[in-house]
Amino acid sequence: MMAYIIRRVLYAIPILIGVNLITFTLFFFVNSPDDMARMHLGAKRVTQEAVDKWKQEHGYDKPLVYNSEGEGIQALTDTIFFDKSVKLFVFDFGQSDDGRDIAHDISQRMWPSLAIALPSLLIGLLINITLAMLLAFFRATYIDISGVVLGVVMMSISSLFYIIGGQFLMSKLWHLMPISGYDTGIDALKFLVLPVIIGVIGGIGSGTRWYRTIFLEEINKDYVRTSRAKGLSELKVLFKHVLKNAMIPILTGVVVVIPLLFIGSLVTEAFFGIPGLGSYTIDAINHQDFSIVRAMVFLGSVLYILGLIMTDISYTLVDPRIRLE
16 A cells, blocks of 8 residues: 555646646746736836846746756756745745745645635535435436536526526525635635525535446445345445445545545635635736745645555545455
8 A cells, every 4th residue: 555655646746747848837927027027017118127126036037947057957947937936845945936835825724725615515415415306316317307407507597607596595685694705713614504504505506416326326236136135125235335336436536526525616715705826826826926826736636646546545445346456
């Protein structure tokens, strides 16, 4: 097991290097350091002296990838890429272009993101699996057909519709909860209820249809027919055998998503004014803050790779026939 984990971690290194290079290339293909300086200075007419001073203060006065004037290893180390991207591999996120400590911002903003994403995941998982098992129990009946049609309809509706519709009904029309904003401590609950409800409702259509497909595939297998032949009730077959053996594809979707919960939801946090990592990333893109963008992309890549490793390990816990060699 340990050898497998070490091997997967080593495989992840070239992937992270590639992600870093692609992010760096795309960002500076669109924006030059001079463009970034003019945008952050915020003046219509900025002198070249002011631009050069801003670049020097923020470390953008060096060559991008290769310094032809450097001697030996300095040709590679005395560059923007080395200063801004290579340090990420030791989780040194540095400072944003406006001087904030990125690591501190991440540690503060990850909690609002988790406060929305984690309840949405757990409650949504419980509801989706329950509804999917209900449709599988009444398969090929009007209940099943109606559930599938409703699921397709819910999948076809944009998430923005759920957000705007929920804000209108719950906040504008019924005045049950704030339309947006955030607070600390127990007062944060009133700002989190609506985003969680909308997140759960928005995922019911796709989640229920996905789990229903998994359960129907398991229902047609030989071990299920054998269980029925032994006289077990349909409910016992579903909960004791089908659900247990469907855990591998369920875990595939769930465990991979868990690390990405730290990144937050870009759309939800932006609409509800939640100061999480999603809105943090959106603000960085709008302000062309490369330091924050590359830190968030790198962090997302690391968490996604960890999720894949966790998925493989979790397989051995739910199915003893699987061994990681």
